[in-house]
Amino acid sequence: MDKQSFHLLAVDGGGTKTLAVITDSKGSILGEGKEGASNYQVTGKEMAIKALTASIQEALANVNVPNGGMIHFEKIVFALAGIDTLTDEIEVRGIVEKTIKQVGLSTEKLLVENDCLSALLGATQNKAGALLISGTGSIVFAHDGQGNFYRTGGWGYRVGDEGSGYWIGKEAIRSILKMNDGREKETILSKLILQEFGFKKVEDLYNWVYSSAYCVDDVSALTTLVEEAYKMGDGVSKGILDEAAEELTLLLETTIKKAGIAKEEFQLILQGGVIQNNHYIRDIVLDRLKEKAEKVKIIDTDQKPITFIIQRGLNLKWGL
Template identity: 30%
Template sequence: MHEEYREQEQGSPGSDYRLVAGTDGGQTKTVTVLADLRGRCLGAGFSGPANHITEPGGPERCRRAVREALEGAWRDASRGRREGGMLEDFLVAAAYGMSGGNDAMASIIRSEIRASRGVFVYHDSFTAWMAALAGRPGIVVIGGTGSVAYARNHAGEEAATGGWGHLMGDEGSGYWVAFQALSAATRAQDGRGPATLLVEELPAVVGKRDLSELHGWIYSAAGRPQYAGLAAAVGRAAARGDRVALDLLATAGQHLADLAVTVARKLTWEEKPVLISYVGGLFNSGDPLLSSFRARIEQALGNEARVVAPRLHPVGGALLLALRAAGIEPGEQVLDQLEVTLPRVLERRQAQNPAAAGHS
């Protein structure tokens, strides 16, 4: 399930300035971060989604996304450096956590990226688990454009639930929340449902004047990532006390918790409470979702589970795996460096490029 799909060896870097690259490739965006071998993050780059390679134009979209994200991270990391050279001269290892990661995607990535000790591709649920729990046994729930839960116990056994996509499942995901919000807003507009601030917040979040204008955008220009991005309007409406939005976030939290509860029961756990963490833009929607998530898990599992905040951003899991590939076993000092420098680098780059924010 967390299979490392491909690996390549290409010699040794030609400088003491050695770097690793970690990438989180979701359905909305691709994020790459470069770090040194001490875990100090130096630069970040963003690009569009790299998944769905079976769709028309998918392989080229994947190539472009991974290339642009890495190039952006290199430009960011190179600010103020006097030394010359190409990134390939310094890149020791690169790890990719990709939504829908498989052999075909790994082959595409390897055709674009070179690193002296290898390029490694994993499913993003595994790198999210690595980031959230720093490799400790437990469960991670991803609430982004889609939704999935991944579990790994002390014996290295693993299980997953969810991840069925927007047409067959993904309850509690950004896409699902957006769909439910649009339905609630149109019912309110027609007088078929309760009044809600979603009528104004949904168009506003994508720069449209009203639901009619939003309707035209959805049916002509919006893809899955843009559609899922409408979930941000629910958080805004909830922050203003809108009951419909508050209830919707609470329901999403319950759906995401159900993923965790289900996958927890698929494995045997040597130690309890089982740690359950979470990643993905939807968990930034506010307290109503997270409180509902916690309450549902406590109701189902009681003292046998404990919800903990994620240690690192999802791209941090890929960085940890890249460091391991470079021969560095990340200890607390490396984790502390990542905890401090990774948010700083991402926040700086997102401030420069607000469009980079989204439900990964």
């Protein structure tokens, strides 16, 4: 069977979904495949391999490459969540190698890196810049334009992700429990959240938190109720949003300070539902930032991370 060749395979693998795309040399998408989570810290290694393999096979099927065919790519980029330490890097490279073998891919140019870093470098074309993500989780990456990368946050919902949607939702639940104790003034926030879940009393909320039905995404979704309560004049909700803005500001300022770019021109990419859609938090963070980084250029885009990951692959100078 003749070997089929394509320019680029770009894979964006996260804690909830995986997207694999095949593009030509100009970045036009020829085929794509979607699958569930491929962050091995969430799914385990075997399930991560299955998700990566399935998404790539679907993308190949969309360009009429049958299973078992020989496929060559000029470049392959795996931009994956869960690469946070050297140990992670070793584990993920092993996962990628097994995936490539199972699918039957070949390439001379393979890049495996953290998904946030890949998106940042793709968006800024390797120039100085920072990426602030506040969605379900939160993290900041910065690049000094000279090949050095810096990260702050992103330690996950159990011990980190301050200022994220999950963190806001968790703080809202904590406040409701305090209200129930009498340690916090009773506010509309309690009523809104109990209604959202269909609970009649606070004890029902408490039982849900420690049940198997508890879900990070459901907690993160409470952010919209906190914002709604704030707009109704709820002081407790305002306090939660203020603290979230403070945490995100600290993440961002710490990272650009480490990168040494605060006084330089650099691009800041904003991604995630909280920082893009909650204008109260967004305005506080950006106003504070501009006090210390006057030359920052805000890049607020609805483009998906895969768009930047594709650019990362297309523009990467291999061997440098």
